[in-house]
Amino acid sequence: MTQQTRPGGVQSVGRALDILELIDQSGGEMALVEMSAASGLPMPTIHRLVRTLVDRNYLRQLPDRRYALGSRLIPLGNAALDAFGSRSSSKLADVVRRLGESANLAALDGDMLVYVGQAPSPRAMRMFTQLGQHVHPHCRAAGKALLAQLDDDAVRGILDRVGMPKVTEATITDPDEFIEHLARVREEGVAHEYGEMEDGVICLALPVVGGVSRLALSISGPAARMTDALQERAIPVMREVAGELAVQLAG
Structure with missing residues (x-):
């Protein structure tokens, strides 16, 4: 369940942070379909957010195609x-x-x-x-x-x-x-x-x-x-x- 973005906030930033928090609460890794189900966001939106987070090393893709928290967070x-x-x-x-x-x-x-x-x-x-x-x-x-x-x-x-x-x-x-x-x-x-x-x-x-x-x-x-x-x-x-x-x- 994602948090509501406050008035004046940036929706995409809020959604990206929601994804990071969901993965953290799920033990550090999730599949795309799990992120979509937990956040209520459609898969195309999840894809865009995850791709951006991976590019910035906030997420990393695992061999089984799940995603885990990335090294940039450390x-x-x-x-x-x-x-x-x-x-x-x-x-x-x-x-x-x-x-x-x-x-x-x-x-x-x-x-x-x-x-x-x-x-x-x-x-x-x-x-x-x-x-x-x-x-x-x-x-x-x-x-x-x-x-x-x-x-x-x-x-x-x-x-x-x-x-x-x-x-x-x-x-x-x-x-x-x-x-x-x-x-x-x-x-x-x-x-x-x-x-x-x-x-x-x-x-x-x-x-x-x-x-x-x-x-x-x-x-x-x-x-x-x-x-x-x-x-x-x-x-x-x-x-x-x-x-x-x-x-x-x-x-």
């Missing part, structure tokens, strides 16, 4: 991650130093969640996230913290478009239940994730309010270490750092 992606990471790394490292667990910075990119910064815990057992990968927001604390900033209709629209796959037994897969859950997140100002993405892992997140981008700061770790006492201690630390990040990233 330096762009690295530059985008560096722009976030270089400006937030010291703040994320400060969270790790004070709390001992991995800290992450995430954003909503379209309908999906993407992690744009990370500072790992120094402990042997620690949580990792893949920077730049687009993931479903409903089963992650950072996703909840960001979705809670939207109204319920906007959230339902996102859930309708990307779905709510069940990852663990604890994953919320009912939209009505999820909307009720977000109401509590808005009231408390903090989102929690108890084994909804990975069994035995607890994560909490809160929004970075006031920055130029919609971001969320999160920490995660094994349930044995993410005790109630640690979470209570973590919230004021994370709020302090989130405020610093908002100022820093807005500059």
Whole structure:
């Protein structure tokens, strides 16, 4: 499902970006007929867009005639991650130093969640996230913290478009239940994730309010270490750092 081009936007550019995003969400490669079905665009349009993207190395054709993301995206992606990471790394490292667990910075990119910064815990057992990968927001604390900033209709629209796959037994897969859950997140100002993405892992997140981008700061770790006492201690630390990040990233 493609996004609507805003008034004043260039339709062909929007469609080309839609193709790249569809391929990314499909695991990195697609056939032309799959692109047409997923985007709703006719095959002649898909052919023109794909040919242009291949010529610019944003896509590459595989031996089986499917298309995969191209090499030109790699330096762009690295530059985008560096722009976030270089400006937030010291703040994320400060969270790790004070709390001992991995800290992450995430954003909503379209309908999906993407992690744009990370500072790992120094402990042997620690949580990792893949920077730049687009993931479903409903089963992650950072996703909840960001979705809670939207109204319920906007959230339902996102859930309708990307779905709510069940990852663990604890994953919320009912939209009505999820909307009720977000109401509590808005009231408390903090989102929690108890084994909804990975069994035995607890994560909490809160929004970075006031920055130029919609971001969320999160920490995660094994349930044995993410005790109630640690979470209570973590919230004021994370709020302090989130405020610093908002100022820093807005500059």
